[in-house]
Each structure stands twice: as structure tokens, then as C-alpha cells.
Amino acid sequence: MNASLHSSDAIVIGGGVVGGAIAYGLAKRGLSVTLLDEGDVAFRAARANFGLVWVHSKGPGFPAYQEWSQRSADLWGDFAAELTADSGVSPHHERRGGFHFTLGDEEFEARAQLLRRMHNQQPPGRYAARMVERSELERMLPNIRFGPRVSGASFSESDGQASPLHLLHGLMGACQARGVRLYGEHRASAITREPGGAFIVTAGPRRFAAPKLVLAAGNGNPPLAKMVGLEAPVRPQRGQVAVTERTERFFHHTGSGVRQLPEGTVILGSSEEEAGFDTSARSDVVGQIVHRNIQVMPDLARLRLVRFWAGLRVMTPDSFPVYNQSETHPGAFIATCHSGVTLAAAHANALAPQIIAGALSPEMAPFTARRFHVSKAA
């Protein structure tokens, strides 16, 4: 038992893409940071992430989230460059636009309606997505033979993709390069507060102290949040993804359910299942995923499936992120979302400065967990 106290300016709990991006953002701005991770037992959402940097259907009915996603997507290019420079690992970011393919007229019409709604909740000229009819789709993607039921797509130039694994690996490398002290196999078990104001976190055999604390432990956040007067209304939601063998690059854009990695493998996704913490992959669900995608691109059927797997999203009741500073324990923040890849750039370069300043900006107010109290009362 090592009773000595490891002190730093900030402690981030959770070594996934959310915690990693925030720790990197804090360290880059001069803070000494401790990053605590529970290790391989973690339900590492990044390892099952589909890898989209996606904007165009995010946030209907929640303009702040729409704007936050757009902002992160716009920050991603520079973020990828600095991450590569600091870590030597490229997150393989590409921004060539994203499609959501529709089957039949009904889906096309519903999608068009959604886009109108999204368009109307943004300032004029801000929202870039548009509907693309089949004939135009075929002109835009001449390499792809579409199935007979494909009626078109929605398309936005804002969307792109990145490799979740390379992002995670790069974040860990960049954190180390910026002096973040990384403790793997250190599951945070208790948080107290010193009379002087610093938080004391017990993790594994060690104790850590810092005046700032960020909870970014995904589905592990709820018990930690209670210790510092925060709320983490999250549940695991299972998503399954399938990956094929490598093939010549035919799809340089990205798609909401299908994308191709630069090295040639195709990823198909994804499901939404309420299955608690059960991460077993199920072939019937993957069969549905494949079915949908083959209707869009029949030639996918000629590829062989290498692997499919399940991961757990970190899902709030309304699916939007939660960002809060504790009222009872100022200096303690929580950040939780299910779009850790899309939002990585914003977490590192827009959220981290607010944490350093000691207050979340007014535009973050809609993300408070208090919004769930209101809906309960209503």
C-alpha cells in the first residue's frame, strides 16, 4: 500500500476517448494532469465505435448539440494534425462528406422532413446537409452500384470519419508527450475532499490529489458522480458492428451505416439494443445490419465477413451529452456522451479551456443533467 499522495493540477477519471481528449486538452494548456484508467476490464466504448465524425443528423430538437457537433467537426482537422505531431499516430481523419442512404420513397420523404427541421433550428446558412436524389447519387458515387430500392440519400459535406482505435492510441501517446501521468489498472474507488479544497481520489493502491476533477468514465460514472454531488444519468446501450475483409477502395466518402477504411476493410453498422452490460455479439442482429446494407450496396454480398462484435454506448435518457460542474463540489466536472469520436476535437480544444477557467460557458447550459428533472416534473 502506497500511502503517499500524488498531486497534480487535475485528475481525469476514464482513459477512453472522452477522458483522453480532455486530459490532452488540459495538459496542452500547461496543466499537470493525472489520467486514471481501470484497464482492460473497462467497457471500452472506443474499441467498438463505428468511427464517424458525424454532424448532419445530430441534434434535432436540441440545437445546442447540433452546434456542438458542428463545432467539433470543424475543429477536427487541426486537432488531427496536432495529435499526429504530438503522438506520431495519425487518427486517420478524413472529411469528404457523409451519406445516409434511404430505401423507398417513404424513407426519403421522412429524411427530407428531418433535414428541414434541422435546417430551421439553425441560423441561416449554418446547416449544410441536403437531400440527394438517386440520379444525383449515382453521379456522385460512380464506383458504387446501388440496389433497386435505393431512393436517394441525405448528404452533408460536414461529415467525415476517423479511426477510433488510432484516435485512442494517439490520445494516450499525445497525453504522455504532454506530461500527463497515466495510471492503467487504477480503478477509482473513492473520492473525498480535503478541507483545503483539493479532491482526493483513491484508485488501485494509490491516492491522488488535485483541485480539479473530471469524471469521464462513461458507464462507470454513476457511482463516482454521487461522491461529488453530480448526476450521471447513463445506461449502457449495445451496438453491434461487422467488418469485412479488405477490398479495393470504392467508397471514399462516409455513410451512416457503412464506411470503408483507408486500408480497405468495410465496416457495417449498427444496432441499438437494451441488453444491460451484456457485450455478446449476436448473429441475428448482425444479419439485420448486413441485410440493410446489402439492399443499399448489393456488391457487399461478395465480401467475406472477418469479424463482428458488440460494444456499449453510454446513453443518457434523451441520448444527448451531459456536461456539468458540481454545485456542491466546485472544481468537479462531468462529461459524458456516446459520440466520443465526433466530439473529441471539441473536448480537447473547446471544453478543456472551460474546465481550466473554472466555469462552463453559457452555451453549454442546455447540456446540464438538470434537464431530466424538468421533464420528470412535466
Added chain:
Amino acid sequence: MIGTNHSAATDGADADIAIVGAGPAGLACAAEAAALGLSSVLLDDNPRPGGQYLRHPAFATAPEDPLGADARRLASLLAVTALPQVSYRPGATVWDLPAPGVLAVAEGERSGRVRAHAIVLATGAYDRPAPFPGWTLPGVISAGAAQNLLKGMRILPGRRVVVAGNGPLLMLVAANLLACGVEVVAIAEAAPVSPRLWRALPLLLSQSDLLMQAARWRYAFWRAGVPFLQSWTIAHATGADRVDGAVLCPLNPDGTRDGARARSFACDSIIVGYGLLASVELLRLAKAALHWEPQRGGFVPVRDAAFRTTVPGVWAVGDGAGIGGARLAEAEGRIAAHAIATTRCHRGDQRRLSDLCARWGRIDQFRRGLEQLFAAPLPPHGPVGDETVICRCEEVTAGMLAAARDGGAESAVQVKAATRLGMGRCQGRNCLPSLSAMVAREQDASPGEVAWPMPRPPARMIPIGALLVESLPPPNLPADPHLPRKRAG
């Protein structure tokens, strides 16, 4: 059910037993089950039955060759596929055990599920990967692949070959090559076999014909002047775009190479065989308890005396459950059939079963003798060189693995995530053993203590279309996973 001669399978199952693999273990299991009145589905991913051991007609050696005779006797098992109680399905890839008693099978138009009351996994083994500088050069061939070339296609791997590795298969390959007129330049065997012979002899005498065969091989090597270097290993292969030589080294007692005493041999092919690994992919997917037995093929299933695994209704027999050779595999297949008949409908034949168990015991004695003889440090024997490719599917080099570990990836799971090692078409079969050996060495632990990444279906690559033929519930996928969801429940 007792006393009927009909198949006991009822209630929607395709058969009493589903057997995965039509090598000696699977064929013997189907034969014994048929004799006991049980029906079986025999699924095999090869186009023809027999597995690796009975691949096509056995290699023609001298007519009095006892191994040839053994192969001929086992070849009679091939007739099992024509029995009415056996539904033999070649070209069928079993890729998951999605539920108790259910196998997911990809076989073209018939893709889908096979249901049975008992599942017998007889999945066989494959060559243990042993990376060294130059191991990916054309002309470097695994021992198992060399056997397949010889037996299956009558193709010689080269004219002048170096044979390096560990275990009895190595001697068999060298002897076969010699018999075909290939010049065997040298044999490097990692174990000090000769000094151990006297201690292992009592065990080895239990299969005296196999022992005699080995003696004849040694005599043939001696007569042909082939250096049989014991406690030696391969250091690296030389050559620009194909092999032109091998550098062999003595092995230190700590399992590292003694580079100072290296010897070079010119050759046009290197046969490498550091033992076999049990194919336990399906057992991993089924979450069967495995334990580490490096001499028996790495991680092998925990089994009871009747070869039941820890997964209810799942048996594992033959080399896929622990390397033991064709004779042991045959006995295990038969014993498992009896155990299943007993649990299924109390139809076992106690006398026959005890005969089989006695036979199994004698063969297992021989196996233990071989284990004593051939125990040796696992490869890699020392540094493999930064440029050496470890994961061939994703082209991950040893240098990239070292960089990932320097970057903070400590466990095999983290290294996989950082490098994509093991994510390619072989599903990690040919690189995860090397990675776990390297991680174990760094942590000063046994490879058995290194946790492998979670296994993912499918156990083998399958055509995407194979998933579409499953009977699926109506699609209830989200139209767009980025849209907000309703609250659960």
C-alpha cells in the same frame, strides 16, 4: 428409447450429435456413434474427409512402413461418411456456437443453423507460428504445409532444404523429404532428444511400432549424412526475394540463441515446425474453460475423463483438444461417442468402453513419452528483429509492437488495439501466440497468464451472404443511429 435401433434424435434436432471436423477424431466419433444407433451430422470445411492426417492417399513410403499401415487402417474410417446414420456435409464452415446445442454453419445455399443434443468439436490443429528474421521469405514453409504439399499434391518444397523446429512431426517431414530424394541439408531440433531417450523409453515402448519407425528415420538421416543438430534452432533465413540460406544456432538453457556458435547452410527451402497449436477458436467463442499446456498445443480445453468440456453438451476430442496424434484422436472420438450414448439414452457398451479407455491409456503413455523427449523452450528464441512481420494479415512488425508497448500499451489487448495486430483475415491465429509469448517474456510470466483479446465471431471468415439465410426477426434497426432515442423501458 432403450432397445430401438432408430436414431434417437427427436424434438426438432437435426441429429443426436453434431461433429465438427472429419479428421480421425471426428470420423471415429461418427463411426462409433453409428454403431451405437445414434445419428450424427458431420461438418467439415474441407471438400474431402480425412482431415490433415488422411489428406488424400497417404504418402507412399516403403510398403512395410507401419505408419503407412496405420494410415491405411484409419483410411477405412473414410467409409463412415457413406453410412445412413451419418449426414456428412463437406465444405461446411462452422463459425459460431450461438446457443446451447446450436452451431452456426456457412455452406452456400444450406447456410444456417445445425441443432443437436451433443456437440463434438474435433477441429484439429495448425502450425505454431515461429517468427524469425526472414520467416516471411518465399521458400520458408511450415511443417504442416510441407506435409500437405507432399501428401496432397505430390509437390516438393525444394531441392535442398533445411528443417528446423521441434517435435515428432519435424522428423516425419524430414524423413518424407529424404525418401522423395530431396537433399536435407540439416535438421535443427530444439530439444536435446538423445540424452532423454532412456528415461522416456518405458513410456515410448507402449507403441513400439511408432518407436521403431522413429529409429528407422534416425538411421536414414545418419546414412544420408544429414546433421541432426539437437538443442539447436533457426536464427534467421537469408535471401533477397527468396530463401538462399539458413543460419542455425545452438539454444542456451534459458531459451535464447547462442549466436556465437551459429552455422550457415545454403538451401532453397526451409521447413519450420515448432509444434502444433490446437484450434480452439470455437471453444473460446463458447467460453469453455481453457488451460495452458504448451506441449499439447497452447491453450487447450479443460475436459473430464469422457472429454466433456466445461460447456454443457460440448465435447472436445483429438488434436483440437490437445495435440496427441491420430491414434489418440481416434480413441477419443470413440470414447466421446460412448459417453454421449450413455447420457442420451443409456445405450453405452460398458465392455467396449473399457477396452477403448485402456487403449487410450496406452497411446497416451506414448504421448507422454514424446512430451518428455521433446520438451523445449517455445519460440521466439530471442529478438526477432524490428523489421520482422509478426501479423501478416495487417502487416504489423515487431518494431511496431515494441513502439506500441513503449507508448503505454502493456497488455496483449492494448497492443492489439494500438496496432491492429490480429484483426485481419486469420483472426489472430497466426500472430496472437507470438504476441502473447512476447508479452509474457517482457512481464517475466508464462504465456498462459497473458489474457488474449476477446474472441469475436465468426471463427472463420464467412461470406456475408451466409448471414442472410438465417431466419431473422423482422428488422427493427434504427433508421439512423445518430438520431435521438426514446428512453428505454
